[in-house]
Each structure stands twice: as C-alpha cells, then as structure tokens.
Amino acid sequence: MSLRAVRQTGDPILRKESKEVIDLTDRLKELIVDMKDTMKELGGCGLAAVQVGVLKRIIICAPNEDEGIVVLINPEIINASDELIEDSEGCLSVDGYRGKVLRPKSIVVKAKDENMKxxxxxxxxxxxxxxxxxxxxxxxxxxxxKVLDGTLEEIREESGDNA
Ligand SMILES: [Zn+2]
Incomplete structure (x- = not known):
C-alpha cells in the first residue's frame, strides 16, 4: 500500500480533462489500490485519479458503510433528474472549505467496473x-x-465527507 499526495486547488492538473481508460494495466490497478488507501486515510467519500495527479477517467466513491468503495472507470452520467438538491460539499483538493452546491437528486450512470465490465x-x-x-x-x-453565492465557508475540522 502506498498513499499518494492529493493535489490542491491552484495546481493546473486539476483543470485538465482526464483521458478514457482503454486498458486496465497493472499500473492502473495499483493506482486504484492507492486511491482507496489514500481516500480512507484522509477520511474522504470520493476521489478522482486526477486528484492524485493521474489524468485517467477513474473515480472511487464510498457513499456509505454498506456499499464499500465503488470503483467507476470511464463513468458517464447518462440521465439526471430535473429535481435538484442543495447540499453542502467539501473536496480533498480544496482543503479547509465547504460550500453548497445544487446537484440532481438522482442520476443514471454508465461505467466500467474494476474488471472492465x-x-x-x-x-x-x-x-x-x-x-x-x-x-x-x-x-x-x-x-x-458551482458553489452557491455566499455559501463557501472555511471550516476548522474535517467533516469526513470530502470528495
Ligand atoms: Zn473533489
């Protein structure tokens, strides 16, 4: 296991578009293991490969205790509800802040899993x-x-659901 450094806002890589994964190489499998370890270590609930400096379309999510960590490769949101929900978000790449963002209440996701299925x-x-x-x-x-005007605030303690 090895932890990877999480890139912070201001790092130009965070503004680049990640590339589709064609082949899940051993190197990328190792990246996924490291991403899981890094996210767990930091107490986050989601992480994208670009956040650890790799421009590949790989994300991991830990929405709740039961689901464990979900790995999504080349994820696409193919449908989203018109209904939007306003809630607070944080990001492992924007350390020390939280803010409110509108997101769809429900989405349909197409992706490949850890076995490229x-x-x-x-x-x-x-x-x-x-x-x-x-x-x-x-x-x-x-x-x-996308943060709603006036809702970005500095926080002292990590709340454990940064992504
Ligand atoms: Zn984030």
Whole structure:
C-alpha cells in the first residue's frame, strides 16, 4: 500500500480533462489500490485519479458503510433528474472549505467496473452527489466553480465527507 499526495486547488492538473481508460494495466490497478488507501486515510467519500495527479477517467466513491468503495472507470452520467438538491460539499483538493452546491437528486450512470465490465445503475441523493462531484473532476471542474453565492465557508475540522 502506498498513499499518494492529493493535489490542491491552484495546481493546473486539476483543470485538465482526464483521458478514457482503454486498458486496465497493472499500473492502473495499483493506482486504484492507492486511491482507496489514500481516500480512507484522509477520511474522504470520493476521489478522482486526477486528484492524485493521474489524468485517467477513474473515480472511487464510498457513499456509505454498506456499499464499500465503488470503483467507476470511464463513468458517464447518462440521465439526471430535473429535481435538484442543495447540499453542502467539501473536496480533498480544496482543503479547509465547504460550500453548497445544487446537484440532481438522482442520476443514471454508465461505467466500467474494476474488471472492465460494463455496468449501468441508478444513484440517488448523497451517492448521486458524490458521483457528480467526481465526474466533474474528470472534466477539470471543481465544486467551487458551482458553489452557491455566499455559501463557501472555511471550516476548522474535517467533516469526513470530502470528495
Ligand atoms: Zn473533489
């Protein structure tokens, strides 16, 4: 196991578009293991490969205790509810801040799993929020770009659900 350094806002890599994964090489498998370890260590609930400096379309999400860590490769949001929910978000790449963002209440996601098998599923509420946040990372977007006016605030303690 090895932990990887999480890139912080201001690092230009966070603004780049990540590339599709064609082949899940041993190197990328090792990256996924390291991403899981890094996210657990930092107490986050989601992480995109670009956040550890690798421009590949790989994200991991830990929406709740039961689901464990979900690995999504080349994730796409193919449908989103019109209904939007306003909730607070944090990001491991924007240390020490939280802010409110509108996200769809539910989404339909198409991706490949850890075995490069095609999957499609519905996600709701917090799980949907984390996936939207991570897919934004793959497109060079940070939640601070979308934060509702006047809601970005500095926090003292990590709340454990940063992504
Ligand atoms: Zn983030």
């Amino acid at each position: 095609d999957i499609e599923f519905d996600a709701e509420d917090f799980f949907a929020r984390v996936i939207c946040h991570e897919v934004d990372h793959l497109n060079g977007v940070l939640y601070t770009d």
